[in-house]
Amino acid sequence: MGWFLLVPRPNHKQQSTPLSMSQVRVRFAPSPTGFFHIGSARTALFNWLYARHTGGVFILRVEDTDQARNSEEFLSLIYNSLRWLGLDWDEGPEAGGEFGPYRQSERAPVYAQFLERLKASGRTYEKDGALLFRISGEPQVIEDAIRGRVERTEEKDFVIVRSDGKPVFHFVNVVDDISMRVTHVIRGEDHLSNTSKHTELFKALGEPIPVYAHIPLILKQNGPGKMSKRDQGALVEEYQKRGFLPEALVNFLCLLGWSPKDDREKLPLAEIVRLFDLPGVNQSNARFDEKKLAHMNMVYLHEMVPERCFVLARDFLFARNFFPEGAPDEAYLREVIALCQPKVRAIEDLPGFIGYFFSDDFAIDPKAKEKVFAKGDPKGRLGELLTSIPTADFSSDAALEVLVQGLAAQHGAGTGDYIHPARLAVSGSGVGPSFYGLLRVLGRDRVAARIGRFLATA
RNA sequence: GCCCUCAUCGUCUAGCGGCUAGGACGGGGCCCUCUCAAGGCCCAAACAGGAGUUCGAUUCUCCUUGAGGGCACCA
Numbered sequence: 343m344g345w346f347l348l349v350p351r352p353n354h355k356q357q358s359t360p361l362s363m364s365q366v367r368v369r370f371a372p373s374p375t376g377f378f379h380i381g382s383a384r385t386a387l388f389n390w391l392y393a394r395h396t397g398g399v400f401i402l403r404v405e406d407t408d409q410a411r412n413s414e415e416f417l418s419l420i421y422n423s424l425r426w427l428g429l430d431w432d433e434g435p436e437a438g439g440e441f442g443p444y445r446q447s448e449r450a451p452v453y454a455q456f457l458e459r460l461k462a463s464g465r466t467y468e469k470d471g472a473l474l475f476r477i478s479g480e481p482q483v484i485e486d487a488i489r490g491r492v493e494r495t496e497e498k499d500f501v502i503v504r505s506d507g508k509p510v511f512h513f514v515n516v517v518d519d520i521s522m523r524v525t526h527v528i529r530g531e532d533h534l535s536n537t538s539k540h541t542e543l544f545k546a547l548g549e550p551i552p553v554y555a556h557i558p559l560i561l562k563q564n565g566p567g568k569m570s571k572r573d574q575g576a577l578v579e580e581y582q583k584r585g586f587l588p589e590a591l592v593n594f595l596c597l598l599g600w601s602p603k604d605d606r607e608k609l610p611l612a613e614i615v616r617l618f619d620l621p622g623v624n625q626s627n628a629r630f631d632e633k634k635l636a637h638m639n640m641v642y643l644h645e646m647v648p649e650r651c652f653v654l655a656r657d658f659l660f661a662r663n664f665f666p667e668g669a670p671d672e673a674y675l676r677e678v679i680a681l682c683q684p685k686v687r688a689i690e691d692l693p694g695f696i697g698y699f700f701s702d703d704f705a706i707d708p709k710a711k712e713k714v715f716a717k718g719d720p721k722g723r724l725g726e727l728l729t730s731i732p733t734a735d736f737s738s739d740a741a742l743e744v745l746v747q748g749l750a751a752q753h754g755a756g757t758g759d760y761i762h763p764a765r766l767a768v769s770g771s772g773v774g775p776s777f778y779g780l781l782r783v784l785g786r787d788r789v790a791a792r793i794g795r796f797l798a799t800a
Numbered sequence: 801g802c803c804c805u806c807a808u809c810g811u812c813u814a815g816c817g818g819c820u821a822g823g824a825c826g827g828g829g830c831c832c833u834c835u836c837a838a839g840g841c842c843c844a845a846a847c848a849g850g851a852g853u854u855c856g857a858u859u860c861u862c863c864u865u866g867a868g869g870g871c872a873c874c875a
Binding site for chain 1: 836872874
């Protein structure tokens with residue numbers, strides 16, 4: 343890892359005119375042939391981070407030349423996911439820019455023009471109706487900003503235009519990077535072996551070679567191989583639908599192949615932007631760990647301001663049709679969410695956690711009931727509590743706590759002797775949010791009715 | 801098969817010649833106590849193997865092994 347101390351840092355300035363290359367220009371170039379997945383998201387993220395770190399330009403380029411497999415749905419999914427993650431692009435579709443168009447399907451004239459240049463160099467020839475590129479056969483050396491010197495010799499000529507007239511990936515990719523003035527190519531390591539094809543093309547066209555930075559791949563969490571869009575937990579859209587917090591997913595993704603080099607893990611994006619650099623990126627592949635993502639998501643959830651949590655939770659609950667009988671009172675919902683925010687690990691846990699706040703028709707958990715009735719006199723305690731409810735102060739948790747402590751002292755019992763049976767009576771569950779908050783939010787009427795019903799039926 | 805890349809706890813990582821090899825997730829235990837999927841504390845857990853270089857290697861070099869990727873008229 344010490345090579346970058348010896349070799350001057352990325353040397354694009356030596357390779358081109360300082361004026362045109364004075365600003366970093368990176369691109370993320372997805373092809374809309376399937377769902378947007380975690381690996382692509384991280385590649386986009388690292389490009390975005392580098393652009394923001396250097397004050398450069400982040401370009402979105404759509405590689406939609408595979409017409410048989412492309413779809414506009416997949417494309418808008420990419421846009422949506424990038425926006426959800428906060429990865430805004432400076433140039434590209436829906437953003438404009440002076441080096442467009444940014445969809446390859448609209449760039450045929452550019453490819454024709456560069457093809458003429460390549461033909462003029464005498465390095466192309468036709469075979470079976472396709473156009474081939476004649477390689478130099480010379481070793482291709484790149485100074486990868488992450489891996490250091492990598493050398494590889496391309497061994498055979500390759501097709502650059504199919505017999506149907508469509509140019510292939512290697513050619514259009516290089517042409518676009520040239521014409522969009524891309525200075526740094528940050529992409530997955532799966533492209534490392536392709537790079538020799540690309541440098542051959544850059545040289546044949548007499549163009550400067552960009553700085554390459556091949557980032558490690560994300561491996562699927564179970565089983566062999568890299569993560570693909572078919573793997574469990576691979577789709578960005580899925581996390582969005584499940585109510586994950588985008589800042590948590592971004593933070594987690596940053597830590598797959600990069601670290602701040604100290605023991606911090608949760609850090610603000612602005613801090614990551616400040617610290618991020620290519621030599622700090624790891625060289626080894628990382629295995630995706632959904633448990634750690636879930637933990638990161640929980641940490642962000644618990645630290646989030648309640649109002650934002652409310653908005654996210656409300657939208658999520660409505661999206662899941664959690665209120666089939668219509669919207670609940672907003673102030674009440676806000677209180678429920680605020681009460682439960684510290685107790686759930688994720689927004690998606692909410693539906694299973696808050697049902698009894700919105701319906702009196704909840705089941706009594708038999709296990710919890712067994713535990714409550716195992717000792718003491720739960721019904722007697724509930725009776726005492728019920729008697730005190732009409733005159734109780736439900737305006738604050740503290741007031742309710744005082745009430746229960748008073749009952750306990752008066753009857754020579756512990757607060758738990760009231761709390762556990764009462765929690766069961768009002769929620770049907772042995773677990774839940776802070777007890778006094780639970781009573782306060784449910785309110786006097788519900789609490790009294792539910793305890794009364796419990797005493798009558800349990 | 802050929803080529804390229806990588807290699808520290810189960811997982812994500814810190815470490816850039818001398819450390820009791822640190823942190824986090826997950827796992828186990830204890831505490832708190834109004835429950836808990838929350839919080840606090842503690843424990844187990846790693847330098848793949850072999851040769852070198854060096855006074856000294858997790859750290860540098862080579863080999864082996866393992867892992868990943870690439871070798872399309874897919875991108």
